Structures are given as C-alpha cells and as structure tokens.
Amino acid sequence: MAPDFRATDRAFSAGLDRRPSLIGLDRDGIARALLDAGERSDKVKMRASQLFHWIYHRGARSFDEMTSISKAWRADLDDRFVIGRPEVTNYQESSDGTRKWLMRFGDGHEAETVHIPEEDRGALCVSSQVGCTLTCAFCHTGTQKLVRNLTAGEIIAQLMVARDTIGEWPTPKDGNRYISNIVMMGMGEPLLNYENVARALKIAMDGDGIAISKRRITLSTSGVVPMIERCGRELEVNLAISLHAVNDELRDVLVPINRKHPLRELMDACRTYPAANNARRITWEYVMLDGINDSPAEARELVRLIRGIPSKVNLIPFNPWPGAPYACSKPEAIRKFAEIVNDAGYSSPVRTPRGQDIMAACGQLKTASERERRQKTGVAG
Known part of the structure; x- marks a missing residue:
C-alpha cells in the first residue's frame, strides 16, 4: 500500500493554514x-x-x-487548531529496506528523516536543524549552511510521519515496534538546538503517548561540551560522540568545533556524563578515512583516550558523496583498527552502510531545497 501523504498536510506545510498547531x-x-x-x-x-x-x-x-x-x-x-503533519515532498525506499522522507515545514524549508529497519525493530534518524552550522569536513550535511533550528513540533512530527507511513498507531503495548529507537543523528547539531530537542524527546518518552524509553534514545553531538552535562542530567538519554580523530590537530580539521572545545574538555565532559554506566556506554563514532585517521597508532591512541569511560566504538566506513574530499579506508585497515580496539576490551563493531542508493547513509543527508530556493529568488549562496 502506498504511504498516505495527505493534501491537507500540503496546505499546512505551505503556511496557508494560520491556525496554531x-x-x-x-x-x-x-x-x-x-x-x-x-x-x-x-x-x-x-x-x-x-x-x-x-x-x-x-x-x-x-x-x-x-x-x-x-x-x-x-x-x-x-x-x-490544527494537528497537521509536515508535507512529505520526497519519499524513497532503499533496496535494503531503509526509508527516507524529505519533509517541508510551514516556511517552505525542508529536512530529511531516515528509518533503518532490522528484523523486528528499527531506528529512526531524526533531524534537529535545517542545514548544519558545524561544517565537518567529511559530512555532506555539513556542506549546507545552517538555515534555522527546527521547533519541537517539527522534530516530533518527523517521528509521527514515520509512524503514519509504517502504520504504527496506536502505540504498541508489547514493545514490538518497527520504530523502537530514536537517534538524534540527522541534519544538524542537536545540542545547539537543545531546548526544542529536549521538549520533543520528553514527548517521545512519555509513557502515555509515543512511549519510547530513554534507554532507546541516543543523542549524537560533535562536541558541544557546555551542554553535555545538562543533556545527561535532564534527559538521561544515551550519548554518542562524533569523534573521528584522536588528536586536536586532525580533529580541528575534521570536526571544527574542536577548535572551541578541544579533546581534553570533551573527554572530561564524557567522563562525568550523568547517564553513563557499564550498562549504558557512551558510543564513539569514528568515520574511517583512508590514510587520514585509520592507522594502528591512532587505534591505540583511541584506546588510551577512552580508558576509564564506559564505551563502545562504532567504526563507520566513509560513505562517499559527490565531491567528497576523502575516500573510505581499505577493508584491511578497518579490520586491524577494530582488532586493536576490541583487544583492549571495547566493543568495536563496523557499521554496515545502509540506504546508500538513496543517499540515506551516515553523513550523506543533505536536501537540495535551499539551493533551489536561492535559484528561484535570485539570492546568491
């Protein structure tokens, strides 16, 4: 059955309906x-x-x-009032079952949302901003300038549209769901839009509503150090860190926020993260870039950096995009890197790329809508 994307949502998303949502x-x-x-x-x-x-x-x-x-x-x-959804302007399904929605909000701006299915569950990758302010060198989303923060309503609506499409209403009572997890890993930096992200996640966690446990929600940050403690104290969600380098010199290039909050500050914040323990480890996201950050010496330095922190390391083969300045590490380099981290006692799975044929894999999200808007209005950018 085709997804139900309604005409009433188009009127709401076009800003033609002035009733508050x-x-x-x-x-x-x-x-x-x-x-x-x-x-x-x-x-x-x-x-x-x-x-x-x-x-x-x-x-x-x-x-x-x-x-x-x-x-x-x-x-x-x-x-x-209205309880309309954003308009879905583009919907794609990958050959591996991954789904991607491009959603248009009331001012015409758009953001992407991705569902990554497993056999009896799945994670929804949710966006927090239109564009991104962090310009991480390897990330396609980072090549799009920040337009604005998403509201709490626009964030939670992404989950609601996904459940509309998949047919997961009312909230299942037995916990057997196709959208079982939320990962704040879509477009944008969640901790730079903390208030709206927090309001949306509290609604998602409410047991009388969508009812997704805080243990099944992961917030990923590139290292907005001043907000990390507050996030753990108020939301108690799982924390993922987009690390990608083990020294300040390289991380300054790959993850520019490191120039403001260097590794020492970031590691200190993670050691004291309120929601971390042996059962709920901090996840370190590490994209594997050929000849850039994938040496055995860097694997050993990663082990040294995270020592004493309940940790899991996700090794992410680089997902290429048009014009990308990097290439993915060779399989043997990834294997050796993972072996060193595993031998040190840290789980180090290599993430299987999903949704590559629809540009839905990690680091690939980027809507072309902003470029199209500039072309139509004659604004340079």
Missing part, C-alpha cells in the same frame, strides 16, 4: 493553548490529557478521529 506541545502546553482559546479552566487539565492521548498515543490526524470527545467540541477544536 498542537503538535509539539506537552500536556501543559496543550492546556495553555486551550485556556488562551477560551476553554473553561476547570476542564482544561482533563481535556489536555484527552488531546495528548489522541495526538501522541493514537496518532490522530484530524479532530474528527477523536471519537471519545463530543462532536461539538471536535468542531470547536477544528476551528481553532
């Missing part, structure tokens, strides 16, 4: 919106809980679907 609001936010719309204060708490359940547990896409509330109130809600 309830997507992205928690119960308190929904209650405030109802009060502002003239709802009686003695009914607000109950009605906010009803709406939260219908929106995030049952996945309602219109107020008419909310059959447990009166027709009169449904009509009133429809006059005042």
Whole structure:
C-alpha cells in the first residue's frame, strides 16, 4: 500500500493554514493553548490529557478521529487548531529496506528523516536543524549552511510521519515496534538546538503517548561540551560522540568545533556524563578515512583516550558523496583498527552502510531545497 501523504498536510506545510498547531506541545502546553482559546479552566487539565492521548498515543490526524470527545467540541477544536503533519515532498525506499522522507515545514524549508529497519525493530534518524552550522569536513550535511533550528513540533512530527507511513498507531503495548529507537543523528547539531530537542524527546518518552524509553534514545553531538552535562542530567538519554580523530590537530580539521572545545574538555565532559554506566556506554563514532585517521597508532591512541569511560566504538566506513574530499579506508585497515580496539576490551563493531542508493547513509543527508530556493529568488549562496 502506498504511504498516505495527505493534501491537507500540503496546505499546512505551505503556511496557508494560520491556525496554531498542537503538535509539539506537552500536556501543559496543550492546556495553555486551550485556556488562551477560551476553554473553561476547570476542564482544561482533563481535556489536555484527552488531546495528548489522541495526538501522541493514537496518532490522530484530524479532530474528527477523536471519537471519545463530543462532536461539538471536535468542531470547536477544528476551528481553532490544527494537528497537521509536515508535507512529505520526497519519499524513497532503499533496496535494503531503509526509508527516507524529505519533509517541508510551514516556511517552505525542508529536512530529511531516515528509518533503518532490522528484523523486528528499527531506528529512526531524526533531524534537529535545517542545514548544519558545524561544517565537518567529511559530512555532506555539513556542506549546507545552517538555515534555522527546527521547533519541537517539527522534530516530533518527523517521528509521527514515520509512524503514519509504517502504520504504527496506536502505540504498541508489547514493545514490538518497527520504530523502537530514536537517534538524534540527522541534519544538524542537536545540542545547539537543545531546548526544542529536549521538549520533543520528553514527548517521545512519555509513557502515555509515543512511549519510547530513554534507554532507546541516543543523542549524537560533535562536541558541544557546555551542554553535555545538562543533556545527561535532564534527559538521561544515551550519548554518542562524533569523534573521528584522536588528536586536536586532525580533529580541528575534521570536526571544527574542536577548535572551541578541544579533546581534553570533551573527554572530561564524557567522563562525568550523568547517564553513563557499564550498562549504558557512551558510543564513539569514528568515520574511517583512508590514510587520514585509520592507522594502528591512532587505534591505540583511541584506546588510551577512552580508558576509564564506559564505551563502545562504532567504526563507520566513509560513505562517499559527490565531491567528497576523502575516500573510505581499505577493508584491511578497518579490520586491524577494530582488532586493536576490541583487544583492549571495547566493543568495536563496523557499521554496515545502509540506504546508500538513496543517499540515506551516515553523513550523506543533505536536501537540495535551499539551493533551489536561492535559484528561484535570485539570492546568491
């Protein structure tokens, strides 16, 4: 069956519908919106809980679907609010089952979301910004300038659109889900949009709604050191670090935020990350670049760097993109690197590239919409 991408979402995403959206609001936010719309204060708490359940547990896409509330109130809600999704302007499925959505938001800007399936589960890779500010040298997304942060509603809506497509409403009770994990590894740097990311993830974790456990959510950062402790304390999600180099000289080139927060500061923040323990290890993401960062000496230095931190190392074969300045490490170099890290007692799986035929693999996400917008408006960039 073809995915249900509705015409009503196109009107919402085009900015033609001026009614405020309830997507992205928690119960308190929904209650405030109802009060502002003239709802009686003695009914607000109950009605906010009803709406939260219908929106995030049952996945309602219109107020008419909310059959447990009166027709009169449904009509009133429809006059005042929307619960529309972003418009899906491009949807692709890879030969390996990976799915990629390009979603357009109310101001016309777009971001990408990817679902990576396994046999009985799957991870949804969610974007936090349109574009990215960090310009990591090996990352295709980093070649697109930052346009803006995504709102909490635009972040959580990516998960909701994916569940619409896959057909995972209402929230499964037995935990057997095709979207079982969230990884904040899409377009953008999540810790540079922390407030919106945190609001969205708290909605995703709510047991009466989407109900994805904090243990199944991973936030990836390139090293925004001042926000790491707060993230662990407030969200308690798993932490992944885009490391990619074991000395400041190389990391300054590959991951430019290192010039502001060098390795010593980053490692100190990870050693004290509140949510890390032996059962919930910090993941170190390390893209393998031929002749750049893949020597045995660098593998040994990586082991030295992470010593004393509950850790797992994900080795990521570089995924090429048009004009990329690097090549993927040779299989034998990756094997030797992994062997050194494994022999030191750290799990070091080599990530199998997924979705390469639809440019959905790690580091490949980049929408062409911003270039097209500039061409249409005559703005240079």
